Amino acid sequence: MRIFIDGDGSPVKDTAIEVALAYSIEVVIVTSIDHYSLKEYPKNVSFVYVDKGADAADYKIVQLIKTDDVLVTQDYGLASLVLPKGVRVLHQLGYEYTGENMDGLLEQRYFSAKVRKSGGRTKGPKAFTQADREKFKENLVTLIDDNIR
Template sequence: MKIFIDGDGSPVKETTIEIALSYSIAVVIVTSIDHYSLKEYPENVSFVYVDKGADAADYKIVQLIRQGDILVTQDYGLASLVLPKGVRVLHQLGYEYTGGNIDGLLEQRYFSAKVRKSGGHTKGPKAFTQADRDKFKKTLVELIEQKK
């Protein structure tokens, strides 16, 4: 099992790495070359850099991820592509994408995009809080424990 992180702008990278390290699980962060970093990371962390492009990281994740892995992403579309592969997918707010909720989330995203295209406004995401981080930690640990 590996944990993949859709790395562009994820507020839970460090949290995920910390938890994965405590379980000796490899972490793969897939991100745009624009986010290249010289920061030192633990040995269990590797980076896959992709070219600039709207979905370049998503396509690379779909290519690399395998059944039994965990993906951390806020991207509903990416979640919908990897769920059929037997991947557990976790949002940074601590909820899991499943076959039971993904269609509704994609539909909601579609209608919001439609409103914006017609000149309307939709609410943006709320600010990420410590409570959100705590919920994410709890859910990630539960997912890992279920897979042991």
């Protein structure tokens, strides 16, 4: 099992790394070269840098991720592409993407895009809170424990 993180703008990278360290799990952060960093990370963390482009990180994740890996992303489209591979997918707010909730999420995204395209406005996400971070951490630990059993 590895934890992949869709790294561009993810507010839970450090939290996921902290949990992964406790379980000795490898973390792969896929991000745009625009987000290159000299920050030092633990040895279980590696980076895959991709060219600029709207979906470059997504395509690389789909290429690299395998059954029983975990993906952390807020991207519904990416989640829908890796679920059929047997990947567990966790949103940064802590809820898990599943086959049961994916259709509704994609439909909601489609209608919101349609509203914006026609000049309408939709609500953006709420500010990420410490409570959101704690819920994410708790659910990541539960997900890992479920996979280990």
